[in-house]
Amino acid sequence: MSSPTEGRTLTYGEAVFEATQAEMRRDPKVFVMGQGVDDARGMFGTTLGLQKEFGPERNFDVPLAEDAMTGIGIGAALMGMRPIQVHQRMDFVLLCMNQIVNMAAKMSYMFSGAHHVPMVIRAIIGRSWGQGAQHSQAFHSYFMHIPGLRVVAPTTPHDAKGCLITAIRDNNPVIMIEHRMLHNVKGVVPTESYEIPYGKARVLSPGKDITIVGISHMALECVRAKHLLEAANIDAEVIDPVSLSPLDAETIAKSVERTGRLLVVDTGWLSCGASSEILSEVFERIGARRPFVAKRLGYLPTPCPTTKILENLYYPSPQSIAEAAYQLTRGADAPVWKAGKVDSNEVAEFRGPF
């Protein structure tokens, strides 16, 4: 899997745009439909200018009708088109669930390969500035539950571009999870097109004492936690699953086999979540021969409160991640260790309103 360290930098949003533009140039069947995909903000910049280049037939606004629009995308995909649909909050994708689960995910199997649904659904997780209970939810685990759906949650601009290209070229429905806090994050992105394969996790930073898995935006927070842990002489390995379904449990399990410790940090709730899945998969692989300690962190088991003071408690932070990792590594009886402070700039600087 390509992983450049130097070269041109782009923001995550620009990388998503570049992948879309390149694929639309390559394949006239690719088109983008969604609320606001042609407007002046262009989905946080990710669709800006597509209509100018490709015309309103291949980049168009739709009525506020998520259920039917999903079905319409599926219908077009059944006829060989390759729609990309965008939802500026994953919360709204709940309105699409029937079509995604009962139709898109079933077409290939139910009709024994007679049909396929090459469709990409981009779903953005919101956070901060009072997004509150209905504009900050993360439902990636709902999709991971469903056979016939692929789910990717790239963290870096590089992986965002490659994952989207893979998704667009795939003949199956793909849910691409983006986090609002990631759109302005910068990273090295090659100019040429490349695919990021499904089911390959990325070791963001190697280490020997504990394996920390961070999903989507939480992978960034985990890298920060790794730096905090250096002060306590703990060398953490940070892994970004990138692809959630299929999941590369093998890479994570191998790491845990070495470290004997696993902390999974999700950008979502814990119960029946991606973190539970990762932990079970690792246990099934190595649990019998390699005892290990484990913990999960994620959103607190409440809806998201809007007031900042409570919202700060709701999300895992580099500090809370580092402190949890410390405890796992040194044991519950070790004296309490307080992690240093580090700013998560993309969160601290976010002014909303959206």
Place this chain on the structure above:
Amino acid sequence: MEERTNNPAARLYRSMYLIRRVEEEIIRLYPTDKIKSPVHLSIGQEAVSAAVCDHLEPTDILFGTYRGHALYLAKGGNVPRMMAELYGKVDGCARGKAGSMHLVDPSVGMMGTSAVVATGISNAVGAALALKMQKSKAIVVCFFGEGSTDEGAWHESMNFASLKKLPILFVCENNFFAIYSHVKDRLAGPGLQARSEAYGIPAEHVEDHEPMKLHERAGAALAAVRRGEGPRFIECMTYRWRDHVGPTEDRIHKYRPDAELDAKIENDNLKIVGSLLPDELRKLIEAEEEKRIADAIAFAEASTFPEDREIYDHVFAN
């Protein structure tokens, strides 16, 4: 003050003035980052909430959307508690858990607003069903933007409300835009009045800049609902002056002509209603409302943030 209670223009002016000024204060305060909430302002649209809610009792039930400041205020929602909510403080109407998008005040029938488009509409119809089952005299009013009528849930709810002859007034605030998407790019066919009538719901359409006519037509529609004649629908043409979300203007996005917005601002409904009042009365109303607003902001400033442990409160009802 006798004059005031018998004078709908005075009541409307008070309500619209309060809404306008509260939102102007939100704009003023926003750069301080004390209000960390995505605000969807109703400046320019005040007349709709004020005109409809003037006919309502506190026992009447109101459903609305994230663009809910105007509704909350027009229905008589507690102003200090609204400001405290925007500040994320513990004395807010939802103790800081709602923010701007989910204002709630059950004591005056203001049900909490939803930020997922059209999701409150079927709940409103359900509330009307309950009122009918309970043989209540109260009625339901359901506000939404024209964008909501794109959603299947609106159509399904209209059908059911008509089928069961439920006591509900549907109020569509047609401000032409869903974010930056124009209604003509989303709505096919002969329009919302015709669509409503197709569901067997008598409907009317009221142009912008006729606040007193809107007041009169809303009154007539509500009277019909109260008489048990089943649902009614009003499409109120209106215009949002500010950005879809946030405190600023949005001319830079060029999705609507500056001249269109300028004409709307020029023809301000608040001024239209104000001009119907004697100067002295108008000034008195303004002074009283200014005091309420200043007090509300002071209340919000003085209030504290919730304790950490509150994060777990109310996940389930007791």
